[in-house]
Amino acid sequence: MQKTNFDRPLHPTAAGLEPPPGGLASYPPSEQWEDWMEYDPAQWPKKVERRYSLIPTICFNCEAGCGLLAYVDKKDLSIRKFEGNPVHPGSRGRNCAKGPATLNQVNDPERILYPLKRIGKRGEGKWQRVSWDEVLDDIAARVRKALKEERLTEIMYHVGRPGHELIYHQRILHAWGIDGHNSHTNVCSASARAGYAFWHGMDRPSPDHTNARFILLLSSHLESGHYFNPHAQRIMDGKEQGAKICVIDTRLSNTASMADYWLSPWPGSEAALLLAMCHVILKEGLYDRDFLSKWVNWDDYLREEHPEKPQSFDTFLNVLEAAYARYTPEFAARESGVEADVIVEVAREAGRAGSALATHVWRNAAAGNLGGWQVARALEFLVVLVGAVGTQGGTSPSAWNKFTPNPPMMPPPAKVWNEMLLPREYPLAFFEMSFLLPHFLKEGRGKLAIYFTRVYNPVWTNPDGMSWIEALTDESKVERHACLTPIWSETAWFADYVLPMGHASERHDLMSQETHAARWIGFRQPVLRIAL
Numbered sequence: 001m002q003k004t005n006f007d008r009p010l011h012p013t014a015a016g017l018e019p020p021p022g023g024l025a026s027y028p029p030s031e032q033w034e035d036w037m038e039y040d041p042a043q044w045p046k047k048v049e050r051r052y053s054l055i056p057t058i059c060f061n062c063e064a065g066c067g068l069l070a071y072v073d074k075k076d077l078s079i080r081k082f083e084g085n086p087v088h089p090g091s092r093g094r095n096c097a098k099g100p101a102t103l104n105q106v107n108d109p110e111r112i113l114y115p116l117k118r119i120g121k122r123g124e125g126k127w128q129r130v131s132w133d134e135v136l137d138d139i140a141a142r143v144r145k146a147l148k149e150e151r152l153t154e155i156m157y158h159v160g161r162p163g164h165e166l167i168y169h170q171r172i173l174h175a176w177g178i179d180g181h182n183s184h185t186n187v188c189s190a191s192a193r194a195g196y197a198f199w200h201g202m203d204r205p206s207p208d209h210t211n212a213r214f215i216l217l218l219s220s221h222l223e224s225g226h227y228f229n230p231h232a233q234r235i236m237d238g239k240e241q242g243a244k245i246c247v248i249d250t251r252l253s254n255t256a257s258m259a260d261y262w263l264s265p266w267p268g269s270e271a272a273l274l275l276a277m278c279h280v281i282l283k284e285g286l287y288d289r290d291f292l293s294k295w296v297n298w299d300d301y302l303r304e305e306h307p308e309k310p311q312s313f314d315t316f317l318n319v320l321e322a323a324y325a326r327y328t329p330e331f332a333a334r335e336s337g338v339e340a341d342v343i344v345e346v347a348r349e350a351g352r353a354g355s356a357l358a359t360h361v362w363r364n365a366a367a368g369n370l371g372g373w374q375v376a377r378a379l380e381f382l383v384v385l386v387g388a389v390g391t392q393g394g395t396s397p398s399a400w401n402k403f404t405p406n407p408p409m410m411p412p413p414a415k416v417w418n419e420m421l422l423p424r425e426y427p428l429a430f431f432e433m434s435f436l437l438p439h440f441l442k443e444g445r446g447k448l449a450i451y452f453t454r455v456y457n458p459v460w461t462n463p464d465g466m467s468w469i470e471a472l473t474d475e476s477k478v479e480r481h482a483c484l485t486p487i488w489s490e491t492a493w494f495a496d497y498v499l500p501m502g503h504a505s506e507r508h509d510l511m512s513q514e515t516h517a518a519r520w521i522g523f524r525q526p527v528l529r530i531a532l
């Protein structure tokens, strides 16, 4: 076993850090992370001491980026468990079950530990261990040949769960002069992002649930929202402080069961419901006049759309009310099946909350229905009407709370249009139309000289997994497939190379997410390397 030096400070910046407000009442103080003692629970009722180094890192199992503490046993340098990091500003020491389950991933007896090369047919399941040099020589030669022959759409890097290198691989793709980044976003959040981006150029909402007076959610945020652990605890904070909650969701989720209002509309009618709420706000004068007059470009709108009318803010309000006159609660009731009285009641709650209206939609109705982007657009309209943008208890644009580092010396984007990513017949596509890739390959729009999948399992996650298997087994369409993954997956099974990756306690990443009304940066780090 390697000699360790426990006198060296493991994480000097953590010393003296206090948990953020709303954090845990009981936790290992950061001053004691170097040498933390707990009794071994497996030895109970005997009191057998174990001594740990507690090394902070960040969960890699969803985008919330919650803090973890790895409990590294000082005796044998093994990771005994993962618990929440009490000083992480977003998660505040709490995790969902997937955070501590990082231990199962690290110790998974079937995880990928070294590069593997296919030796049978694709999908046959025959593999041979190879060196990184062999893999990199082959892949680099293919990339080089494609670039030299100007086959600039034949290199594709398809990302499922990104880490920090998302920014840096863009830099590489730009430097190569190709448009080769593909994402999973069009089976996830693209529609909601479009709705938000068309409002304010930033494609995510960042609600301040803690300080809200009314929380309006489209989705089951307590158990499966986008930032569900950081959001869930703040939704509960808000509720404890008197906020009311409305959940618009066809499903009776755990979140809906805890809400003051559960509206279960017909799928696809959510935008009508929200527009009816806007109608009530406008009709009953519950909007924030000062906010609208200052921050909405009403004068541009009047000049472009109603040049014949007096160019005043009052004209704008009249025009707005007339434009939304047809979205009555009765109209929405017919569309959605939700009673008109309930729609009016929820609209008045939103109006009374004013600047403290926290809202969120990510996938849910926006992802599940044709034109779902209008759900996010209508929801943000409600937020704007009551003046809850960027306020305490309101809903901020994401970039106000999320820090995104710019890579140094970013080359300009390539002047190449990749029809297999953003085909011209979908001019409003907000992200790559990635779910259509196997169909584009099949109909002969192109081929791939080298296709990377990176923590991405389309065979399993996309609805037509068999189409993906068909494409991935056709070597004339996908000449090389390199699958970067910490564990086996259905997609890895159809690769030429399966390449290992690190889990949460094994990687370097910088993380920042819009989990609440503050901005934070955290570091994912290889904890055993720190402990050594």
Ligand code: SF4
Residues within 6 Å of the ligand: 059, 060, 061, 062, 063, 064, 065, 066, 091, 094, 095, 096, 097, 098, 099, 100, 227, 228, 229, 230
């Ligand atoms: S909510 Fe937090 S703990 Fe749970 S998977 Fe996501 S990042 Fe990990």
